Every structure is written in C-alpha cells, then in structure tokens.
Amino acid sequence: MVTFQFVPYHDVxxxxxxxxxxxxxxxxxxxxxxxxxxRLKKEEEADLIEITMEEISSKFKGIELSVVYPDKxxxxxxxxxxxxxxxxxxxxxxxxxxxGPASIVKKIEQNPNKIELFTKDVSxxxxxxxxxxxx
Amino acid sequence: xxxxxxxxxxxxxxxxxxxxxTHIKLGLYGPPNGGKSxxxxxxxxxxxxxxxxxxxxxxxxxxxxxxxxxQVNIKNKKGKELTFSLVDTPGIATKIDYEDFLRKGMNKxxxxxxAKEATKGVIDAIKWLDQMDSVVVVLDATKDPxxxxxxxxxxxxxxxxxxxxxxxxxxxxxxxKMDVIKAAFPQYEVVGISAKYGKNLDLFYEQLFKLAK
Numbered sequence: 001m002v003t004f005q006f007v008p009y010h011d012v013x014x015x016x017x018x019x020x021x022x023x024x025x026x027x028x029x030x031x032x033x034x035x036x037x038x039r040l041k042k043e044e045e046a047d048l049i050e051i052t053m054e055e056i057s058s059k060f061k062g063i064e065l066s067v068v069y070p071d072k073x074x075x076x077x078x079x080x081x082x083x084x085x086x087x088x089x090x091x092x093x094x095x096x097x098x099x100g101p102a103s104i105v106k107k108i109e110q111n112p113n114k115i116e117l118f119t120k121d122v123s124x125x126x127x128x129x130x131x132x133x134x135x
Numbered sequence: 136x137x138x139x140x141x142x143x144x145x146x147x148x149x150x151x152x153x154x155x156x157t158h159i160k161l162g163l164y165g166p167p168n169g170g171k172s173x174x175x176x177x178x179x180x181x182x183x184x185x186x187x188x189x190x191x192x193x194x195x196x197x198x199x200x201x202x203x204x205x206q207v208n209i210k211n212k213k214g215k216e217l218t219f220s221l222v223d224t225p226g227i228a229t230k231i232d233y234e235d236f237l238r239k240g241m242n243k244x245x246x247x248x249x250a251k252e253a254t255k256g257v258i259d260a261i262k263w264l265d266q267m268d269s270v271v272v273v274l275d276a277t278k279d280p281x282x283x284x285x286x287x288x289x290x291x292x293x294x295x296x297x298x299x300x301x302x303x304x305x306x307x308x309x310x311x312k313m314d315v316i317k318a319a320f321p322q323y324e325v326v327g328i329s330a331k332y333g334k335n336l337d338l339f340y341e342q343l344f345k346l347a348k
Contacts, residue, residue: 042290049229049287050261053254062230065283102230110281 066108069095159268167195167226170304174330175223196253225256276311280319
C-alpha cells in the first residue's frame with residue numbers, strides 16, 4: 001500500500017526553511033509520499049538534498065523529488081498578473097511538490113502534460129496525475 | 136569629488152566593475168555518470184598535456200570528492216586567453232543506495248563505504264556552489280533532462296546569478312537527443328559534445344570564453 005500525505009501551504013508557510021524541510025523529510029522517513037501545496041525555494045530544494053544526504057542510512061535510502069509548476073510561458077499577461085497578485089496576497093502556493101521515499105518510489109517522470117510516479121514494490125505499477133484541461 | 140570617492144572606495148575594496156575577470160573558478164556540475172570527470176580529464180589533457188586524475192567508471196558516484204586543477208589556460212582562434220581553476224564535483228543525487236553498488240559486483244563493505252563517501256560528496260558539491268564563478272552543467276544527452284536534480288542545479292545557479300553553459304555529453308551515442316536537452320533549457324546555451332572522443336570540443340571551448348565574460 002502506498003500512502004500519500006497532503007501538506008497544505010498554510011502548514012509550512014510560517015516555518016523557517018530548516019523546520020519546513022525537516023517536517024517534509026520526517027513524513028517521507030515515515031514511508032509516506034508528500035504532496036505539498038506550493039513549492040520550496042530553489043535554495044531550499046538544494047538544502048533538502050543536502051539534509052537528505054546527511055540522513056541516509058541502511059534504512060533510509062534517500063528521496064525522489066518532483067516539482068510541478070505552471071508554465072508561465074504559456075500564460076497571457078492577465079494570467080501572469082493574477083498569479084503575481086495572488087502570490088503577494090497569499091504567498092507562492094502555485095504548483096505542487098511531490099517527495100517520496102526512494103525505498104518506495106522508483107522514479108517520478110514529468111513531462112509538460114502529466115506526472116508519472118513509479119513505485120518499487122509492484123513492478124509496472126504507476127500512478128498518473130494529469131492536469132485538468134482549461135475550459 | 137564624488138566620483139573620486141567611489142573610485143577610491145572600489146579600489147580599496149579591490150573591485151573593478153569595468154574590468155574582465157581573467158581568473159575564474161569553473162565548476163563542472165551535474166547528475167552522476169553524466170561525464171563530468173571524463174570532460175575534466177579531456178580539458179586538462181588538451182591544455183595542460185596531462186589528465187586531471189579524475190577516475191571514470193560506469194558505476195555511478197566514481198567521483199566522491201571535489202577535485203581542483205589550478206591554472207588551466209585555454210586560447211581561442213583569435214588568440215584570446217582564459218585562465219581558470221577547473222573544479223570537478225561529485226554527481227548530485229537525491230538517493231544513494233549501497234545495494235545498487237552490490238548489484239555492480241562490489242562487496243558489502245566496499246559498497247557501504249562508497250555510499251557513505253558519495254553522500255558526503257553530494258553535500259560538498261552543493262556547498263561549493265557559492266564559490267563558483269561559472270558553471271558547466273554536464274548532462275548525459277541520452278537521458279531525460281527533466282529530472283528534478285537537473286532543474287534544482289540549474290535553478291540554484293540561476294538564483295545565485297552564476298553563468299551557466301549546458302554541455303550535452305555523449306552525443307556520439309545514437310540514443311542522444313540534443314533537441315530534447317535544448318527544449319528543456321531554452322534560456323541557456325547548449326553545446327553537444329562527446330568528452331570521451333573529443334567531439335565538438337572546439338565549440339565547447341569557444342563557449343567557455345562567452346561564459347566567462
């Protein structure tokens with residue numbers, strides 16, 4: 001069985017970078033796959049890799065990480081303005097961050113249209129997430 | 136008077152905003168097995184007449200510590216010179232499993248040791264990011280470039296305002312897909328090379344001059 005844990009943006013919004021990373025990593029070390037609303041800062045992503053490396057042991061093999069973020073090149077000016085305004089008011093909660101334990105998640109493949117998460121235990125098992133089409 | 140004050144201040148701080156850096160730290164970054172050490176060896180062989188002594192292997196995480204070659208001096212066709220310290224870094228990964236090394240034929244003790252050294256290597260590579268003046272991200276052109284590790288490396292370099300050149304390596308292989316690498320990083324110059332066979336390295340060296348501007 002694969003367990004996902006959703007982490008809403010407001011759960012990590014007020015945390016310092018270190019606490020935010022630790023919170024996410026603790027969930028992953030509990031063999032759960034994190035789906036976080038929003039994304040980490042670039043520097044936090046590097047810190048996440050660094051801390052993951054520090055924690056690697058015979059039980060914890062590391063993480064699989066994927067960040068889905070709206071492609072701003074395909075947005076018109078109005079959409080970009082809306083996004084920027086929402087960021088100022090609510091924080092940058094656009095996108096999704098998926099972090100899974102490497103012992104469970106074999107790989108996460110991402111292309112512009114879908115995310116495929118391959119698990120290790122059951123061969124050829126994959127979970128696919130496809131973004132909703134614009135109306 | 137004001138301009139004299141600022142000129143003196145910059146001089147005192149050893150800053151010359153109009154001068155071109157002649158000696159830079161050039162880092163080779165990327166995921167494991169992209170060919171960073173092969174490229175480092177080739178650069179040193181071409182310009183210093185000797186390899187960097189970075190060992191290469193088909194088993195991932197062969198380079199597990201930072202290697203530096205000082206005073207690498209390259210020249211272009213116009214006679215311009217560029218001197219840099221070449222920094223070969225361990226491949227950045229989000230997971231390291233010693234059992235992967237067991238499957239490559241290593242014994243348990245060696246595999247565990249390699250895994251431990253590899254984790255330290257990744258940490259060091261990330262810590263060294265701040266010290267780089269320019270970076271060549273070396274990617275295996277036969278592999279999917281949209282991995283989060285690649286995106287995180289490039290994103291962090293961008294956040295630090297470090298100039299980036301993408302070297303799409305292993306273009307001698309039929310499976311290599313230059314167009315996919317270019318599409319993944321449209322904001323950067325991408326040069327296709329084969330570090331192993333020295334293919335297209337003239338263009339690569341020419342791009343290094345642009346990178347160091």
